[in-house]
Amino acid sequence: MTFRRKISSAIAVFPFLLSPLIAEEAAQPLLDALTSTTISGYIDSGAHWNPGPGIPVTSINGTEILWQHQNGRVAIWQLSGTDLIGAIRVSEPSSTAPRTALAFDKNSIVFQQLGYFWKDDSIINAWPALPLKDLHFAGTANLVGDRDNDLVWASGSHLLVWEMNGTRVVRQHIVSTRFHVPADARVVSIARFDADNFPDLLWHDPRGFVWVTFMEGLNVRGTVVLNNGKPANPDWTLRGAGDFNLDGKPDLLWQHKDGRTATWLMDGTIRKSAALLRGGKPVGAGWKIIDTRKAVFHVVTYQPAPPPPPCPSNPPFSTHVRR
Ligand SMILES: [Ca+2]
Ligand SMILES: [Ca+2]
Numbered sequence: 001m002t003f004r005r006k007i008s009s010a011i012a013v014f015p016f017l018l019s020p021l022i023a024e025e026a027a028q029p030l031l032d033a034l035t036s037t038t039i040s041g042y043i044d045s046g047a048h049w050n051p052g053p054g055i056p057v058t059s060i061n062g063t064e065i066l067w068q069h070q071n072g073r074v075a076i077w078q079l080s081g082t083d084l085i086g087a088i089r090v091s092e093p094s095s096t097a098p099r100t101a102l103a104f105d106k107n108s109i110v111f112q113q114l115g116y117f118w119k120d121d122s123i124i125n126a127w128p129a130l131p132l133k134d135l136h137f138a139g140t141a142n143l144v145g146d147r148d149n150d151l152v153w154a155s156g157s158h159l160l161v162w163e164m165n166g167t168r169v170v171r172q173h174i175v176s177t178r179f180h181v182p183a184d185a186r187v188v189s190i191a192r193f194d195a196d197n198f199p200d201l202l203w204h205d206p207r208g209f210v211w212v213t214f215m216e217g218l219n220v221r222g223t224v225v226l227n228n229g230k231p232a233n234p235d236w237t238l239r240g241a242g243d244f245n246l247d248g249k250p251d252l253l254w255q256h257k258d259g260r261t262a263t264w265l266m267d268g269t270i271r272k273s274a275a276l277l278r279g280g281k282p283v284g285a286g287w288k289i290i291d292t293r294k295a296v297f298h299v300v301t302y303q304p305a306p307p308p309p310p311c312p313s314n315p316p317f318s319t320h321v322r323r
Pocket of ligand 1: 192195198200
């Protein structure tokens with residue numbers, strides 16, 4: 001049996017896996033039902049999940065997309081290639097006000113709440129003030145090249161890089177990217193767009209232009225404009241980069257203002273093709289893509305229970321009629 005057929009057999013049992021985020025009013029009960037406990041018997045992205053002896057499990061590579069609704073709700077899509085195979089609601093601590101999701105960081109999610117930053121439920125021990133104005137969060141990536149990912153902001157032509165050790169900021173770096181892109185361009189993702197091992201910056205501006213700035217750690221090597229120098233339709237916002245066709249090269253993830261999502265499948269900085277996600281069905285209003293990450297899904301092949309034994313023709317009890 002192929003991997004795809006195994007996934008299909010699991011989904012056939014739970015077809016609700018295919019109907020996420022249609023509209024907020026429809027999504028709310030759906031996501032309430034889809035806790036990670038509910039889904040873990042069928043698709044789980046944990047590295048050490050063990051469903052029990054004798055249960056056949058297939059591990060498949062895929063991508064997760066992090067979403068947040070404007071009301072604070074956080075959800076994750078699970079994709080195999082460009083096929084949506086699951087949706088998970090991310091539980092938030094009930095005692096805290098809604099937090100803004102900033103990015104995935106390996107197995108964590110980075111949040112901001114007022115002036116504080118969190119990795120999941122652990123507060124990040126950081127400097128109290130950010131030293132640049134008009135910063136936007138750019139992503140998590142290992143620019144410094146040590147064990148942990150850095151948290152990266154951008155402001156105009158500068159980056160602010162927090163070098164991390166766990167949940168502690170050990171150093172701040174301010175990096176000039178030189179002024180290769182317009183001042184209103186934003187860094188939407190940090191990913192490896194060439195063959196070296198250094199993460200690069202992906203930029204998008206409101207007119208639809210897309211750039212990649214190649215980095216060597218904290219040093220800038222140069223910037224190229226994508227799409228043959230032409231802007232994309234400005235109704236589409238570039239939200240991130242993830243490898244949707246599993247060729248090891250990052251692809252671009254777009255969200256239309258009508259709620260559709262799509263990817264440009266890339267060979268480095270060359271667009272090879274484009275594909276709508278979820279068959280072009282839009283998500284409900286108010287949901288925004290935050291980030292993507294690689295994932296490994298563990299899929300159980302569901303075996304239908306054997307049919308019950310036939311009922312005996314003569315009931316194994318005697319009828320008693322009172323006379
Ligand atoms: Ca690179
Ligand atoms: Ca790819």
